[in-house]
Amino acid sequence: MPRKLIPSMLFVPGDDIHKLEKLWTLSADRFVLDLEDAVATNHKAMARELAVEQLNRADGQSERELYVRMNAVDTPHGLADLLAVVRPGLTGIVVPKVGSAADLQTLDWVITQLEVERGLTPGGVGLIAILESSRGIANALEIAKSTPRLMCLTFGAGDLSADLGVEVRDVDASPQRMAFIAALKAQLVVASSVAGLDPPHEGVHTVFRDLEGLRQTSEIAREIGFFGRHAIHPGQIAVIDEVFAPRPKDIEWAERVVAEFSKSEAAGSAAILVAGEFVDYAIAVRAQRILDLAGRSAPEA
Ligand code: COA
Ligand code: MG
Numbered sequence: 193m194p195r196k197l198i199p200s201m202l203f204v205p206g207d208d209i210h211k212l213e214k215l216w217t218l219s220a221d222r223f224v225l226d227l228e229d230a231v232a233t234n235h236k237a238m239a240r241e242l243a244v245e246q247l248n249r250a251d252g253q254s255e256r257e258l259y260v261r262m263n264a265v266d267t268p269h270g271l272a273d274l275l276a277v278v279r280p281g282l283t284g285i286v287v288p289k290v291g292s293a294a295d296l297q298t299l300d301w302v303i304t305q306l307e308v309e310r311g312l313t314p315g316g317v318g319l320i321a322i323l324e325s326s327r328g329i330a331n332a333l334e335i336a337k338s339t340p341r342l343m344c345l346t347f348g349a350g351d352l353s354a355d356l357g358v359e360v361r362d363v364d365a366s367p368q369r370m371a372f373i374a375a376l377k378a379q380l381v382v383a384s385s386v387a388g389l390d391p392p393h394e395g396v397h398t399v400f401r402d403l404e405g406l407r408q409t410s411e412i413a414r415e416i417g418f419f420g421r422h423a424i425h426p427g428q429i430a431v432i433d434e435v436f437a438p439r440p441k442d443i444e445w446a447e448r449v450v451a452e453f454s455k456s457e458a459a460g461s462a463a464i465l466v467a468g469e470f471v472d473y474a475i476a477v478r479a480q481r482i483l484d485l486a487g488r489s490a491p492e493a
Contacts, residue, residue, distance in 0.1 A: 197390055197485055198222050199420040199436035200429045201259065201286075205230035206239030212246055215256075220429050224259045224422070227273050228288050236269050240276045247281035259320065261286040265295045274299070278306040284318030284343065289351065291327040293338035300339040315341060320393070323380060324348025325355045332379045336387035344390040345380045346422065350398065352376075362409050363399060374416055381417035391419035400425040410435040419485060438486040447491045449479035454490065 201222040204211050207230075215223050225243040227236065243260055250258045260277045262285055263269035277285070285303075290296060296319060307314050319341045323329055329352070336345060349361040359365075360373050380392040394413035397406040406428055410421055414436055421432045449466050453476040456464045463472050471479075483490060 197419055197487075198257070200423050200432040201393070201420070202423045202426060202429060203230065203261070203396070206243050206260075207231050207235040209242065212242055214426075215246070216249070218426050218429075220426070221255075222257045222259065222283075224261050224286050226261045227269070227277075228261050228263050236263070237272075240273060244276055244279070247277060247279055249281070251279075251281035257283040259284045259286050261288060264289040265298060271302070274302055274306065278303055278312070278317055279310060280312065282317060284320060286320045286322065286346075288322045288348070289324055289328070290321040290335055291325055292331050293334040296321060296335065296338040296342060300341055303341070317341065318343045320344055320346060322346045322348040322395070324351035324395075326352070328352075329376055329379055332383040333386060336383035336389055342387075342389060344392055344420075345384055346393040346395055347377055347380055347418075348395045349373075350395070361398070362412065363397075363405060370412075374412075377413070377416055377418065385417075391417055394418045394421040396422045396424050397428065398424070400428060403427065403431050406431050407435060438482055442482050443486050443488065446479035446482035446486075447488070449476060450483060451491045453479070 198221045201224050202220050203224045203226050204215050206225045206227045227239050231239045262273035303317050320343055353360045362373055384392050420436055423429050449471055452466050453471055
């Protein structure tokens with residue numbers, strides 16, 4: 193059975209005790225305890241301790257996946273974050289401001305040492321890399337291929353806008369700017385595909401009460417090959433999950449194509465008609481991807 197991808201991840205500020213408590217009451221699947229930009233420098237140590245408390249609480253229960261967004265590798269906080277959070281209860285680490293393959297390879301080495309020392313499954317801690325600098329975008333392919341721990345890439349529009357000097361958040365964007373943003377995002381989609389990663393995640397929609405804007409911009413991301421999005425407010429989760437959930441009619445189509453194609457392929461033909469549409473290997477592969485995203489096994493013909 194393929195692993196079903198979960199579309200939304202809710203960021204929770206690591207130093208906010210009320211919101212950390214709140215996460216245990218929300219009916220969402222994946223949370224990111226943020227130690228980075230949502231936490232002031234003089235709260236970093238406190239946030240780390242609170243994150244460890246949540247990870248201890250998550251250990252042994254499977255309903256909620258907890259990730260931690262660490263501070264960037266080249267900050268004074270990065271190593272301390274890793275030493276604290278690589279422990280039972282941690283599903284993965286969200287790595288901000290990834291600029292090169294070396295950034296993730298350095299992390300990989302440290303995490304491997306900690307996994308061995310702490311009796312965790314080697315390679316078990318996943319990584320999600322946020323590309324949010326010009327360098328990160330330019331190096332997307334080498335980053336995507338850097339380590340088998342890497343699960344997927346994320347497009348980080350806020351920091352990237354500052355770095356590029358071009359607004360690449362898609363709120364109120366002109367058609368020209370949307371085309372430029374899509375060209376940047378396409379690099380993540382292509383790099384992820386080459387490296388065999390899950391499709392990239394869209395970053396946050398910061399105007400968090402604007403659910404219609406969240407829906408529209410998530411639809412656009414979905415159309416260009418992204419799957420899933422980061423949330424900052426619980427109210428965003430349902431919209432994200434709905435936009436990225438495979439459509440029932442797409443699943444139905446994919447099941448039919450995969451079933452009929454595999455039957456005809458076994459009989460020696462790789463070009464068939466399904467409901468009036470010509471189906472060959474390319475279409476069958478696309479249909480299989482839809483089933484994979486939906487966590488469905490191939491149906492019997
Ligand atoms: N995680 C957990 N709980 C959250 C939450 C979050 N990200 N955002 C809001 N909540 C809780 C609130 O505490 C509140 O709980 P209550 O009803 O028990 O008081 C409830 O959900 C409703 O929240 P609301 O009052 O509408 O919003 P707010 O003004 O409290 O918070 C933000 C708005 C933007 C400050 C908050 O959503 C937030 O801090 N988001 C995360 C920011 C972040 O992590 N950024 C870094 C990644 S880019
Ligand atoms: Mg940031």
